[in-house]
Amino acid sequence: MTPNPINPRPNPVPVPSSLFPKRHRRIFTTDHRIIGIQYLLLALVSVVIGTLLSLFMRAHLVWPHWAVPFHGPILPEDYLALVTIHGTIMLFFVLTTAPQAGFGNLILPAQLGSRRMAFPLLNAASFWLTAAALLILLSTTFVPGGSPISGWTAYPPLSAVASAGPGQGLGMDLWLASIALFAVASTISSINILVTILRHRCEGMTWDRLPLTVWGWFTAALLSIIAFSVLGAAILLLFCDRHAGTSFFLPAGDLVAGTLHGLNGRGGNGSPLLWLHLFWFFGHPEVYIAILPGLGVTSMLLANFSFRRVFAYRTMIATTLMIGFLGILLWGHHMFVAGLNPFASSAFAISTMAIALPASAKVLSWLATIWRSRPSYKTPMLFSLGFVSLFIAGGLTGPILAQPILDEYLHNTLFVVAHFHLIMGLSAVFGLFAATYYWFPLMTNRMMSEPLGRLHFWLTIVGAYATFLPMHLAGLAGEPRHYAQILGVPNHAGVLLARLLPLNRFITYAALFLATSQLLFLYNLLRSLRHGAPAPPNPWLATTLEWHPALNPFAPQPAPNSQSPSQSPEPIIVHRAPCHYETTPTGEIFLPQWTPDSLADTSAEPAFDVKPE
Amino acid sequence: MVPSLKALEHANPWNLPVDASAHGPALDHQLFLSLWIALCLLTLAHLILFVGLLARRHAAQKNLWRIEYLPLTALALLFAFLTVKAERLWAATRYTGASPTALQIEVTGVQFAWYFHYPGPDATFGITRPQLVAPEEGNPVGIDPADPHSADDFVTSELVLPANRQVDLRLNALDVIHGFSVPEMRLKQNAVPGQTIHIHFTPRIPGTYAILCTQVCGLGHYRMNANLRVVSPEAFTAWLAEKEKAAQP
Numbered sequence: 001m002t003p004n005p006i007n008p009r010p011n012p013v014p015v016p017s018s019l020f021p022k023r024h025r026r027i028f029t030t031d032h033r034i035i036g037i038q039y040l041l042l043a044l045v046s047v048v049i050g051t052l053l054s055l056f057m058r059a060h061l062v063w064p065h066w067a068v069p070f071h072g073p074i075l076p077e078d079y080l081a082l083v084t085i086h087g088t089i090m091l092f093f094v095l096t097t098a099p100q101a102g103f104g105n106l107i108l109p110a111q112l113g114s115r116r117m118a119f120p121l122l123n124a125a126s127f128w129l130t131a132a133a134l135l136i137l138l139s140t141t142f143v144p145g146g147s148p149i150s151g152w153t154a155y156p157p158l159s160a161v162a163s164a165g166p167g168q169g170l171g172m173d174l175w176l177a178s179i180a181l182f183a184v185a186s187t188i189s190s191i192n193i194l195v196t197i198l199r200h201r202c203e204g205m206t207w208d209r210l211p212l213t214v215w216g217w218f219t220a221a222l223l224s225i226i227a228f229s230v231l232g233a234a235i236l237l238l239f240c241d242r243h244a245g246t247s248f249f250l251p252a253g254d255l256v257a258g259t260l261h262g263l264n265g266r267g268g269n270g271s272p273l274l275w276l277h278l279f280w281f282f283g284h285p286e287v288y289i290a291i292l293p294g295l296g297v298t299s300m301l302l303a304n305f306s307f308r309r310v311f312a313y314r315t316m317i318a319t320t321l322m323i324g325f326l327g328i329l330l331w332g333h334h335m336f337v338a339g340l341n342p343f344a345s346s347a348f349a350i351s352t353m354a355i356a357l358p359a360s361a362k363v364l365s366w367l368a369t370i371w372r373s374r375p376s377y378k379t380p381m382l383f384s385l386g387f388v389s390l391f392i393a394g395g396l397t398g399p400i401l402a403q404p405i406l407d408e409y410l411h412n413t414l415f416v417v418a419h420f421h422l423i424m425g426l427s428a429v430f431g432l433f434a435a436t437y438y439w440f441p442l443m444t445n446r447m448m449s450e451p452l453g454r455l456h457f458w459l460t461i462v463g464a465y466a467t468f469l470p471m472h473l474a475g476l477a478g479e480p481r482h483y484a485q486i487l488g489v490p491n492h493a494g495v496l497l498a499r500l501l502p503l504n505r506f507i508t509y510a511a512l513f514l515a516t517s518q519l520l521f522l523y524n525l526l527r528s529l530r531h532g533a534p535a536p537p538n539p540w541l542a543t544t545l546e547w548h549p550a551l552n553p554f555a556p557q558p559a560p561n562s563q564s565p566s567q568s569p570e571p572i573i574v575h576r577a578p579c580h581y582e583t584t585p586t587g588e589i590f591l592p593q594w595t596p597d598s599l600a601d602t603s604a605e606p607a608f609d610v611k612p613e
Numbered sequence: 614m615v616p617s618l619k620a621l622e623h624a625n626p627w628n629l630p631v632d633a634s635a636h637g638p639a640l641d642h643q644l645f646l647s648l649w650i651a652l653c654l655l656t657l658a659h660l661i662l663f664v665g666l667l668a669r670r671h672a673a674q675k676n677l678w679r680i681e682y683l684p685l686t687a688l689a690l691l692f693a694f695l696t697v698k699a700e701r702l703w704a705a706t707r708y709t710g711a712s713p714t715a716l717q718i719e720v721t722g723v724q725f726a727w728y729f730h731y732p733g734p735d736a737t738f739g740i741t742r743p744q745l746v747a748p749e750e751g752n753p754v755g756i757d758p759a760d761p762h763s764a765d766d767f768v769t770s771e772l773v774l775p776a777n778r779q780v781d782l783r784l785n786a787l788d789v790i791h792g793f794s795v796p797e798m799r800l801k802q803n804a805v806p807g808q809t810i811h812i813h814f815t816p817r818i819p820g821t822y823a824i825l826c827t828q829v830c831g832l833g834h835y836r837m838n839a840n841l842r843v844v845s846p847e848a849f850t851a852w853l854a855e856k857e858k859a860a861q862p
Contacts, residue, residue: 077832158789165831251807255743256788342707372671396651403699478796483835493823493838
C-alpha cells in the first residue's frame, strides 16, 4: 500500500471522432459521463415499465376480472409473462445497469481522480448492446405466443421445450438472446470498470484511500465477470438443447405436452438440476452485484451528512470483499428443496449464515457512524437512512431462509418475495434515489428540490413497508409465489388461498400508493432539470474527488494556462483518505481528498454548521 | 373440522395454517424462535438508529474495538446457535431414509395435476413408461400393463393417508419441474423429471389439506393442486380395500 502513482496524469480521452458523422456524435458518444447518463435513462425507462407490470400483477390478484385497456382480461399465461418480464427487467436492466454501469460511469473515474474510463469504445459498445438487449426483451410481447412464462430463472424443461407453454417458443428464444447480449455487455462493462480502477487512480490514490463506493463497484465488477460468464455458458447450453438436439438439461423420457424427448435413439439423458446450479451460480452473485454499489454509497453518504469519518473504514473495505467472496459460495440455498443431497444443503446453510456477519458489520458501522452525530437531513441522507432501515428489515429474514428446515416451509412463498424485495429491490432503489439526489448537481449543475425530495422519501418508505411487511404474513400463511389467481382455485387449496384475499387487497393498495408516490420523484426530476436551484461547486461539503473543481464539469474553471491551454490540465493529487471531517477549536472542518496538507494547516476550510435550523 | 382449524389458526400470531404432521411442531418452534429473534433485532437496531439520531451531537467519535467487535461476536454466536439448531432438525428429517415399514406411494407431477400411485397388495410398483402415458385412457402415469406388478396398482388424484403412520413418497415429474408442497404438513420438495426423490413424513391430525405446486410449471401452475385426506387407520384400510377391489381385473 505505498502511494503508488499509477498513471498519475491520465491523458484526456482521445475521442475517435471519425467513427460517426458529427450529428450522431452526441448519441453515439464515448464520453463516459454521457454513457453513464444514457445507462441511467435506460434504467429509468426500464423501472417505469417494470413497476407498471408489477401493478398489473397486484391488481389482477385481487380484481381478477379487471380488463387491461387495449388488452382485455389478464389470462394465467399473461400473468406469468408479467412475472417473467418484471423480474428480468428489474434484475438486469434496473438493478444491474443503474448502480454499476450508470453511476459507475458517471462517478467512478472522477472518484479515482481520472478524466476517463479505460476503454471508451468498449464502454459505448456495452451500452448499445444493453439497449439492444432491452429492445429484444420488450419485443417478446409482440411475437406469437408472447413473452416467456418461466420466470426470470427459466428452469428447464419448461424453458427447454417449446410445447411447454405459450411464450416458450419464439418468446423464449428472444429472451435467451436478450440475456446473452446483456451478459456480454455486462462483462465488457465490468472489465472496463476493473481496468479503470487498476490503472487510472491518480497520484496519491492508494487502495486504502479509495472511497467505499469504488470498493463496491470493484467487488461488483469482479462478481460480474465471474457470474455473467457462467450465465453466458448456461444460456448457450440451453439454446443447444432447444435447437441443436443436445440434452444438457433434458432427461431421457421427458414428456412435455406430447413431446417425448430422448427415447427411440434421439437425445441423451441430461439433468434439469445442472441448469439450477449454473443459473444460481450466476443468480446469487447477481443480487450482490445489485446491492454492493448501494452499500458503498450508503457508507459514504452517511459519513458525509453526519460530518464524521466512516466508522471502521478498513473493516468496511474487508467486509465488502468478504460479501463478494462469500457471495459466490452460497448459490445452493436457492436449491434446498430442489433435489440436492441433504448434506449439500447443510453446507450451503452454513455459508449462507456466514454472510450475515460481514453484512452485520456493515450495519454496525453505519449505526456507529451516525451515532450522536446530529446529521443534516438532506434528501440523499434521508434515503441513505432509509437504505439502512430496509437493509436491516430485509436482511434479518435472511438467516431464517438460510435454514433448510425452515425453507422446507417458506421456499417459494411470498415470504421469500418480501425478503428479496426489501433487501435487494428496495434497498438498492433507495441507494439509487440517494445517489440521484446527491449527484444530480454533477449531471445538470442544478439541485433537486429539497421539500419535494423529503416528501418523496416519507411517502416511499411508508409505501415500501406497507407493501412488503404484510407480504411476510401472506407467505407465512402459505401463499405461494407465481400464482396467477388466489380466487377460484379448486379443492382445499382454494380454501387456503381465499382467506388471504383481505391481506392481498391491502398489499395491492399499498403497492399502488408506493408506485403513485414515485410520480413525485419524476416530477422533481423533470422540474429540477430546468428550474432547479443552481448548484454550488461542492453543495454537500463532500470530500471525494468527483467534487474536485477540475473534475466537476460545471465548476468554474481556473483561467487557462497561457502557455499550453489544452495540453496540461491541472494535475489531480490525493492527500488523504476520504471523509476527513473533524472538530477543531475553531469549529467543524472538513478536508477534501485533494486539499494539500499545507493548506489544511491554516484551517482555512469553511466551518460547517451541522444544525441547519 | 372447520371450527377446530380456526381455533388453531388464532393460536399463533404469525398466521400459519394448521400444523398437522409429526415433525411440524419442532419446525414451527424453530420458525417462531427465528421470527421473534429477527423482530427483536429489527426493533433494537431501529432503536439504536433513532436514539443515535436524536441525541445531542458528540463531536469526538470513538473507534473502540468494543463497539466494533463485541456486538459482532454476539451476533455470530446467535447465528451459530440458530444454525446448529436448524441443522439438527434438518438432519433429523432428511439425513436418513424412511422406515422400512413406511407406507410407499409414488407421486407424479404433470402439467397440471398430481397423481398418486399406490402399489397394491403386492407392495411393489409396476413399471411406468412415458410412452404409455394416456390420461384419457385412465393411465395418467404410464403404468406398463405387461409388468406383473402393475396388475394390482391403482392411481388416484387425491392422496389418502392413515394418521400416525410414516409415509415414504417417491416424487417424480413427467414433464417439467413441479414443487410438491403441503403447507399444513410443513412439507416441500421439488419433483424433478428424470429423478426420483424420496421424502418421508408422518401425518398426525386427520383432516383435509391442500397439496400445491410451488415451482412455476406453466400457465396452469396456480390451479395444479390436489387434496390430501388424512383419515383414521381403520378408514384407510377400508378405503384401500375398496380401491384394490376396483383395481382387480
